[in-house]
Amino acid sequence: MINITLKDGNIREAENGITAADIIKGISMGLFKNSMACKIDGALCDLRTIVDKDCVFEALTFDDEDGKNAFRHTASHILAQAVKRLYPDTKLAIGPAVEDGFYYDFDTAEPFTPEIMQKIEGEMKKIVKEDLEIKQFLLPADEAIEFMKSKGEIYKTELIAEHAGKGEPISFYEQGGFADLCKGPHLLKTGAVKAFKLLSCTAAYWRGDSKNKSLQRVYGTAFPKQSELEAHLAMLEEAKKRDHNKLGRDLKFFTTNELIGQGLPVLLPKGARVLQILQRFVEDEEQKRGWMLTKTPFFAKSDLYKISGHWDHYRDGMFVIGDGEKDGEVFALRPMTCPFQYQAYLSESRSYRDLPLRYNETSYLFRNEASGEMHGLIRVRQFTLSEGHLMCAHEQLADEFKSCLELAVFMLKTLGLYEDVSYRFSRWDPENREKYIGTAQQWEEAEGVMENILGGLEIPYKNGVGEAAFYGPKLDIQIKNVHGKEDTLITIQIDQMLAEKFGMEYTDRDGSKKNPYIIHRSSIGCYERTLALLIEKYAGAFPMWLAPEQVRVLPITDRQIPRAKEITDILENAGLRCTLDGRSEKLGYKLREAQLEKLPYMLVIGDKEAEDGTVSARKRGQGDAGSMSLDEFLARAQKEVAGKIID
RNA sequence: GCUACUGUGGCUCAAUGGCAGAGCAGCUCAUUCGUAAUGAGCAGGUUGUCAGUUCGAUUCUGACCAGUAGCUCCA
Numbered sequence: 001m002i003n004i005t006l007k008d009g010n011i012r013e014a015e016n017g018i019t020a021a022d023i024i025k026g027i028s029m030g031l032f033k034n035s036m037a038c039k040i041d042g043a044l045c046d047l048r049t050i051v052d053k054d055c056v057f058e059a060l061t062f063d064d065e066d067g068k069n070a071f072r073h074t075a076s077h078i079l080a081q082a083v084k085r086l087y088p089d090t091k092l093a094i095g096p097a098v099e100d101g102f103y104y105d106f107d108t109a110e111p112f113t114p115e116i117m118q119k120i121e122g123e124m125k126k127i128v129k130e131d132l133e134i135k136q137f138l139l140p141a142d143e144a145i146e147f148m149k150s151k152g153e154i155y156k157t158e159l160i161a162e163h164a165g166k167g168e169p170i171s172f173y174e175q176g177g178f179a180d181l182c183k184g185p186h187l188l189k190t191g192a193v194k195a196f197k198l199l200s201c202t203a204a205y206w207r208g209d210s211k212n213k214s215l216q217r218v219y220g221t222a223f224p225k226q227s228e229l230e231a232h233l234a235m236l237e238e239a240k241k242r243d244h245n246k247l248g249r250d251l252k253f254f255t256t257n258e259l260i261g262q263g264l265p266v267l268l269p270k271g272a273r274v275l276q277i278l279q280r281f282v283e284d285e286e287q288k289r290g291w292m293l294t295k296t297p298f299f300a301k302s303d304l305y306k307i308s309g310h311w312d313h314y315r316d317g318m319f320v321i322g323d324g325e326k327d328g329e330v331f332a333l334r335p336m337t338c339p340f341q342y343q344a345y346l347s348e349s350r351s352y353r354d355l356p357l358r359y360n361e362t363s364y365l366f367r368n369e370a371s372g373e374m375h376g377l378i379r380v381r382q383f384t385l386s387e388g389h390l391m392c393a394h395e396q397l398a399d400e401f402k403s404c405l406e407l408a409v410f411m412l413k414t415l416g417l418y419e420d421v422s423y424r425f426s427r428w429d430p431e432n433r434e435k436y437i438g439t440a441q442q443w444e445e446a447e448g449v450m451e452n453i454l455g456g457l458e459i460p461y462k463n464g465v466g467e468a469a470f471y472g473p474k475l476d477i478q479i480k481n482v483h484g485k486e487d488t489l490i491t492i493q494i495d496q497m498l499a500e501k502f503g504m505e506y507t508d509r510d511g512s513k514k515n516p517y518i519i520h521r522s523s524i525g526c527y528e529r530t531l532a533l534l535i536e537k538y539a540g541a542f543p544m545w546l547a548p549e550q551v552r553v554l555p556i557t558d559r560q561i562p563r564a565k566e567i568t569d570i571l572e573n574a575g576l577r578c579t580l581d582g583r584s585e586k587l588g589y590k591l592r593e594a595q596l597e598k599l600p601y602m603l604v605i606g607d608k609e610a611e612d613g614t615v616s617a618r619k620r621g622q623g624d625a626g627s628m629s630l631d632e633f634l635a636r637a638q639k640e641v642a643g644k645i646i647d
Numbered sequence: 648g649c650u651a652c653u654g655u656g657g658c659u660c661a662a663u664g665g666c667a668g669a670g671c672a673g674c675u676c677a678u679u680c681g682u683a684a685u686g687a688g689c690a691g692g693u694u695g696u697c698a699g700u701u702c703g704a705u706u707c708u709g710a711c712c713a714g715u716a717g718c719u720c721c722a
Binding site: 112114202250256257310317335372375470487557590 | 649650651652658678679681682683685695714717718719722
């Protein structure tokens with residue numbers, strides 16, 4: 001007999017050699033029905049695992065991350081089995097569970113069309129209905145390779161060959177004659193995957209490398225219950241309604257135009273207004289924090305970018321002006337401001353007394369992004385970055401880095417995005433040396449410095465190997481859009497290479513010349529991208545301080561127009577963004593429009609209000625907020641503006 | 648750049664190898680109205696662009712342009 005310690009601390013006796021499944025059945029059949037996998041002494045295991053020693057045991061249901069993954073991973077095997085049944089020549093690549101579902105990559109003769117996807121989904125339903133038993137088996141690496149080779153599975157063979165050296169047996173799972181390389185865990189039978197849906201089919205490169213073959217990736221999601229699947233699909237539909245690329249156009253924040261071109265959005269008055277509000281706010285705040293504004297040119301001779309290394313690394317991504325042979329001079333629109341601001345530093349000789357020297361700029365940047373990479377306001381060819389470069393001595397680096405992060409956090413909190421971001425420590429990839437300048441020693445030093453700083457800040461971060469800039473490591477502040485896709489919103493970078501390249505120096509106390517450390521940082525990120533995320537965050541209903549139009553005055557009949565005009569003027573003079581809707585439409589009609597445009601406040605002016613000097617306020621989403629004096633409303637509105645995020 | 652999908656008036660959508668239709672929005676007129684749509688009338692389209700097939704193409708084919716999702720990239 002062995003002792004099984006459960007999650008709640010209770011200890012159960014069981015036969016030595018009992019399966020995990022039987023342990024759970026012993027606890028409760030209800031729990032067994034909901035169990036996807038388990039943890040034995042903290043290690044993720046299959047329900048078919050045989051337990052032969054005292055252990056700490058935990059059943060994992062769909063509510064546990066690992067349980068959910070086991071469930072969805074099983075769904076991905078069902079997908080693969082269905083594809084192999086319908087298209088036996090298809091070669092299998094990989095098929096993991098991901099955040100909201102699962103995918104499987106296939107190498108197929110023909111790409112999957114929507115009709116084929118339906119057929120595959122139908123076949124998957126059959127496999128679920130057949131309720132096939134899923135069995136695990138192990139093979140020595142050489143036999144495993146032979147096994148996969150015999151089936152023509154070249155990708156699996158490649159994967160096993162990499163594992164072969166470890167001397168461990170290779171694990172497979174088999175269901176109804178379909179065997180797939182997999183370390184598990186998996187459910188016991190296919191019948192448990194009650195509710196699933198294939199969502200999309202796209203191309204994906206083998207091992208994520210664009211030099212490799214392009215495979216067909218089928219995305220799907222799966223849940224234990226149909227109702228959960230439906231709720232999830234409904235949530236996806238709801239998320240789409242917040243999509244800035246749709247909502248931002250509907251609300252007339254921006255538009256695009258074929259004649260102007262891809263990735264070049266036109267900011268309409270409402271969108272432009274929000275960007276203006278943000279820019280003024282950011283520049284003022286930066287000034288308060290000791291940053292000095294520069295305005296540097298939009299383009300420069302190629303020589304500048306050759307020194308910085310951008311010419312070598314990003315030549316294809318730059319808009320180049322002029323032809324060296326014909327025009328003699330070659331220019332390029334700036335893809336970043338770093339080397340321009342360095343010239344400001346270099347404009348006079350520097351001493352340790354000048355440091356830290358903080359330059360900020362609202363920079364217009366131009367990057368020739370590849371055609372498939374543009375997306376709404378999130379990824380564009382011309383954008384506006386709150387960009388800064390800070391030159392400092394080594395001993396100032398930690399404090400200055402911290403203050404840059406504080407600035408970014410302040411901005412995020414003010415915008416109401418703070419809860420939605422995560423941190424990524426973007427490191428270099430020593431396996432990929434050609435992507436970076438500098439020596440391994442320099443990289444280790446720079447990353448060491450940053451790691452120390454991050455450790456001291458106690459912020460939770462994940463490591464992004466290979467995500468560094470070519471000249472240094474980054475702290476990236478990441479955010480997800482409505483589709484769950486993650487992008488960098490704000491970045492803070494440490495650079496000890498470019499100062500050397502540009503010959504930036506300062507004279508230290510002892511008279512020696514030193515290169516300063518440079519922090520590259522953004523405060524609010526790229527304005528266009530931040531606007532996109534704000535539209536999605538607030539579903540277009542901006543908080544008072546950011547709303548392009550804050551108040552609309554709605555006279556009920558023509559009789560009140562003079563008074564409504566007066567009110568509009570008073571509010572405008574008090575600094576509120578206010579307009580008058582004097583059209584001869586019914587009140588309900590005007591209200592509906594203002595509501596759909598997501599205005600924070602509507603002021604209804606009828607005979608009663610016109611006579612006694614009050615306004616009937618209506619707050620967005622809250623209906624009639626009651627009658628109040630104009631002064632009272634003004635005070636309330638101004639308080640709300642000053643409070644920034646208060647909702 | 649890669650794979651798939653999409654493109655009909657400002658927006659949402661219909662129809663068809665044989666004269667392209669509706670609602671909303673717009674304009675005009677009437678209505679002067681109390682918290683999410685007043686009524687009537689008018690106007691608006693070389694069906695993304697350019698080729699090809701065809702007696703005839705918006706429909707079929709191709710290229711390009713633009714949009715969407717994902718992959719790759721993102722200084």
